[in-house]
Structures are given as structure tokens and as C-alpha cells.
Amino acid sequence: MVDWARIRDSRFEVDRVPALLAQLERRDDADAWRELAWRLVLEDDLVFPAGFAALPWLVRLAPRSAQARGLAGRILERAAGHHACDAQLADCAGTIAEFGKVLDRHLRSRPTDYLVSFRALLAVAQEYHWANALEGFTDDIYELECPHCSAGMKIAVGGFGCYSQVWDGDQELRRELRPAVAEELTGTGRWMHRIAVRDGQTVLADGIAHLFGEAECPVCASIFNVADEYAHANRPALRFAPAESLPSADDAAQPCSDREPGPRDDEPRQVPGMPCDICDHEIVRWTHRPNEAAEHWSCPWCYAVTSFDSPQVSRPGYMPPDLRWETASSELLWDASRHAYGYQRRTLCGIEKPDMSGSPYGMWGWLPDDCPDCITMAETIDARWPVDRRDPTHRTSIRDTPAP
Known part of the structure; x- marks a missing residue:
């Protein structure tokens, strides 16, 4: 049971969010959804404690509400930020796992909000970087530096082409990207690509193949992996372990000097x-x-x-x-x-x-x-x-x- 009297939203109020949740449970209301969104996630960036407290309610509504799916996804996409709610996030592990099942079923239906739900699924899998960086590959631009000569370049993936680009004064230097072969993809890239292919999202699957493929530097002709370099330059440093290994509220309150070093007693050695x-x-x-x-x-x-x-x-x-x-x-x-x-x-x-x-x-x-x-x-x-x-x-x- 949530003690809303102790959980503040972006206006530092404690009573408005539960009132909005009750209202939306009775009937759909666009204005109420808008107000709830900015009370839980301030300026699309900072999650407040009320955001994590509202997650179970949003996940219950997610199978039949695009607004609930989108808002729950936005909350989780910002879970790596500085919100001071690590214990709350850890307590949501079961809810987050259930949200993943909801999203997977929803994606298989090839919905109109596919990209929003796909990014939410990335956040559920704790791929926070790609959940925030992925734009759908209509005309995506990724800025990075060549790992060999440090030349600043843009990587374009979309309808206007897939290439690396460097400007030398007024001269454009461009090289075509080398998409990854599906069978050679590994890790996150393989997982993302397989879901997109499964659901018939050809533009998304092709974009992922290029994003996790290779680029040639137009300046020094070196070859590098696009996703690796972009993630290295832009991935935020996580402040905590994955949600399933976060300490409980009781553990977090215990002084570090009182905790047992090494493996837990119930772990195999x-x-x-x-x-x-x-x-x-x-x-x-x-x-x-x-x-x-x-x-x-x-x-x-x-x-x-x-x-x-x-x-x-x-x-x-x-x-x-x-x-x-x-x-x-x-x-x-x-x-x-x-x-x-x-x-x-x-x-x-x-x-x-x-x-x-x-x-x-x-x-x-x-x-x-x-x-x-x-x-x-x-x-x-x-x-x-x-x-x-x-x-x-x-x-x-x-x-x-x-x-x-």
C-alpha cells in the first residue's frame, strides 16, 4: 500500500497524483494525463518519487492504454538519472518485469505506437542509453569522434542515406556505412534486431543493422563499430547496479561498515x-x-x-x-x-x-x-x-x- 502522504511530485505536493490516478481509473481524460505526466516526470527529464510510486497503477492500465504505456516507459527510461529513489526502484522489480510482458505482447500486434513501446521495452531491459537515443531511423543523426584520428563526424541512418560524414572546410567527405549481417549481431543489437524482424518492422530492423554495423572514417579510413563508439561517448555512468540487485530499503539503511563483505550467505561458492x-x-x-x-x-x-x-x-x-x-x-x-x-x-x-x-x-x-x-x-x-x-x-x- 502506497503512503501518498510521504511521496512528493514535481510540485512537491502529495495529494494531487493519487487524485489524478483515481480520476483516470474511472474515465480517460487527456488533460488529466498531461497534468499527471509533468507531475511525475519534470520537463521530460527528472523522475520524482511519485513516478515510481505510480508505476504499478500505470502497468495495470498499460494493456489497454497508450498513455499509460508511454508514461510508464518515460519513467523507466530515466531510471538511471539522479532521482534519489533507488530503493523505490528496487521495490518495483516485479512490476517492471510484468510491464515487459505487457509490452512484448503489445509489440507483436504491430501497433501504431510501436517505437514508443519498443523504447519502453529497452528501458525494462535496462538498456537506458538506447531507450533514450533511438529515434526510429527516419533521418537519425549520431555525432561522435573517430576512435583513431579523433575527427568529429556525423553518422546518418535514415531515408536520406546511411553514411559517415566529415566536413573539411566547404568539402563534404562521405563514406557509406557497412550494416551488420543479422547472423553476426551479438548482445543488445541482436536482441533489438530480432524483435524488430519478428514484428515486421523493416525500417527499424534495417536501422539497427546499420547502427550496430561498421563505419569508415572519411579522414583516416579506419573502420570502427558505430554503436560501440556512440555508446562510449554518450552512455551515462550508472549510479547503481541493475534493479534486481539493488539493496532493499532495509539493507540501504544499514551502515556499510555493518554489512558482510564478499558473497551473500545463500550464494554458491x-x-x-x-x-x-x-x-x-x-x-x-x-x-x-x-x-x-x-x-x-x-x-x-x-x-x-x-x-x-x-x-x-x-x-x-x-x-x-x-x-x-x-x-x-x-x-x-x-x-x-x-x-x-x-x-x-x-x-x-x-x-x-x-x-x-x-x-x-x-x-x-x-x-x-x-x-x-x-x-x-x-x-x-x-x-x-x-x-x-x-x-x-x-x-x-x-x-x-x-x-x-
């Missing part, structure tokens, strides 16, 4: 182990949580697992990739169901969340929308199991017999 009985790589032991009796060993190469839970020793044998992996489950990852759960709170494709686990409601794969990187990793791990060690009798669970 990796120590050298013994050779894996499947692939002969070294396995590692993950110390259990203080209140858990089991001890787990796993191989980071073939993912074979051995668990000691006295008196039982569990040694699962070979399973084909479409039967082996659980669906990932996390309140902090909006598309968790697309991913396969690996081990140690990570998906197979490497996404780590503190609450990540395997879902008890079903196995993962091979659905049309499954994460392609998880599919690739699952097939790679499967190939690491030698054929002669896939027999069901090769690994069996046994009872741990204590030494006399």
Missing part, C-alpha cells in the same frame, strides 16, 4: 573439484545454503550433475535436449519462459537473476518463440556427451554408504 565421469573435464562443488542439507557438484562443460543428499546420491543420466532442460522461472526476467534453465541461477544463454530457478510446471523446448541462443547451447551441450556414455546404465543414483 565455487571450489576446484574432480574429473567429470562423462566428459573428463573438472567438475566444481557448489556449497549449499546454510539451511540446505544437499551438496551439488556440476560440470561446466557437459552440465552433468551429482547431488549428495544423505543417504541418496543422485546422478542423472543422459537425456536428449528436448527432454533435459526445465523452463526458466524468474520474476525479474519478463520473458523467462522463453529460456532454458541451466544451473546456478543462470539460463543456458547466460542470463543471471538472483531469483532464477527451474519452473516446476514443465520442461523447456522446442517452441517457435524459444530463445535461439538457449537452443544453440542445448545442442552444443548435447554434443559434448560421448555416445558411449549415453546408456541409461552409465549413470545411476545410489545410496551413500558411510565408511565403517
Whole structure:
């Protein structure tokens, strides 16, 4: 329950925002939306505490309201700013994850507010820089310096062409950009491009390919990645870790000198182990949580697992990739169901969340929308199991017999 008496808006008032929220819940009102927007986000830049407090209400309304989607997106796009609401933002992790699901469903319908919702989804994924920089590639201009000769240049991506440009007096020097091949995109660029292609946004997908492709400096002819250089020059320094790892309000109030250094008590600690009985790589032991009796060993190469839970020793044998992996489950990852759960709170494709686990409601794969990187990793791990060690009798669970 929000204590609005302690939460101020851009006018340092505490009663107007809840009144506007109640009014808009009853009926749509353009004037009320405008007033709410500037009370939550001042001059399209600074988010006030009332903005984060209003997020759950906006997300509830987002499936049927473009104004709610847009305003929630604007709030999150400015989450890296100096708003002094880090604890509030951390408490919104579940709401933000739900907003991501709403946006993903909305984008698939190819709506008229696609770019606004796409940028909001970038903010949900904590890609704050691109959420604020992306303009839709109708005629986008990005200013940066050549990383080799420091020449100032403009990068144009849009209907008038895709090129790097430098002016030498009255002479224009121009070179065509080299768009990235879709299969060679990685990280954020690949994720953005795949969503745009999935939703039939050809202009956006082509612009992303150019933005995350290469440019040639018209002065020194050196080649560099456009997105890397633009992000390096313009990305704001984040003041906090990602929302899921921010301290809670109680932790934030605790003096730093009273906090325990190093890993948390419930985090796994990796120590050298013994050779894996499947692939002969070294396995590692993950110390259990203080209140858990089991001890787990796993191989980071073939993912074979051995668990000691006295008196039982569990040694699962070979399973084909479409039967082996659980669906990932996390309140902090909006598309968790697309991913396969690996081990140690990570998906197979490497996404780590503190609450990540395997879902008890079903196995993962091979659905049309499954994460392609998880599919690739699952097939790679499967190939690491030698054929002669896939027999069901090769690994069996046994009872741990204590030494006399």
C-alpha cells in the first residue's frame, strides 16, 4: 500500500497524483494525463518519487492504454538519472518485469505506437542509453569522434542515406556505412534486431543493422563499430547496479561498515573439484545454503550433475535436449519462459537473476518463440556427451554408504 502522504511530485505536493490516478481509473481524460505526466516526470527529464510510486497503477492500465504505456516507459527510461529513489526502484522489480510482458505482447500486434513501446521495452531491459537515443531511423543523426584520428563526424541512418560524414572546410567527405549481417549481431543489437524482424518492422530492423554495423572514417579510413563508439561517448555512468540487485530499503539503511563483505550467505561458492565421469573435464562443488542439507557438484562443460543428499546420491543420466532442460522461472526476467534453465541461477544463454530457478510446471523446448541462443547451447551441450556414455546404465543414483 502506497503512503501518498510521504511521496512528493514535481510540485512537491502529495495529494494531487493519487487524485489524478483515481480520476483516470474511472474515465480517460487527456488533460488529466498531461497534468499527471509533468507531475511525475519534470520537463521530460527528472523522475520524482511519485513516478515510481505510480508505476504499478500505470502497468495495470498499460494493456489497454497508450498513455499509460508511454508514461510508464518515460519513467523507466530515466531510471538511471539522479532521482534519489533507488530503493523505490528496487521495490518495483516485479512490476517492471510484468510491464515487459505487457509490452512484448503489445509489440507483436504491430501497433501504431510501436517505437514508443519498443523504447519502453529497452528501458525494462535496462538498456537506458538506447531507450533514450533511438529515434526510429527516419533521418537519425549520431555525432561522435573517430576512435583513431579523433575527427568529429556525423553518422546518418535514415531515408536520406546511411553514411559517415566529415566536413573539411566547404568539402563534404562521405563514406557509406557497412550494416551488420543479422547472423553476426551479438548482445543488445541482436536482441533489438530480432524483435524488430519478428514484428515486421523493416525500417527499424534495417536501422539497427546499420547502427550496430561498421563505419569508415572519411579522414583516416579506419573502420570502427558505430554503436560501440556512440555508446562510449554518450552512455551515462550508472549510479547503481541493475534493479534486481539493488539493496532493499532495509539493507540501504544499514551502515556499510555493518554489512558482510564478499558473497551473500545463500550464494554458491565455487571450489576446484574432480574429473567429470562423462566428459573428463573438472567438475566444481557448489556449497549449499546454510539451511540446505544437499551438496551439488556440476560440470561446466557437459552440465552433468551429482547431488549428495544423505543417504541418496543422485546422478542423472543422459537425456536428449528436448527432454533435459526445465523452463526458466524468474520474476525479474519478463520473458523467462522463453529460456532454458541451466544451473546456478543462470539460463543456458547466460542470463543471471538472483531469483532464477527451474519452473516446476514443465520442461523447456522446442517452441517457435524459444530463445535461439538457449537452443544453440542445448545442442552444443548435447554434443559434448560421448555416445558411449549415453546408456541409461552409465549413470545411476545410489545410496551413500558411510565408511565403517
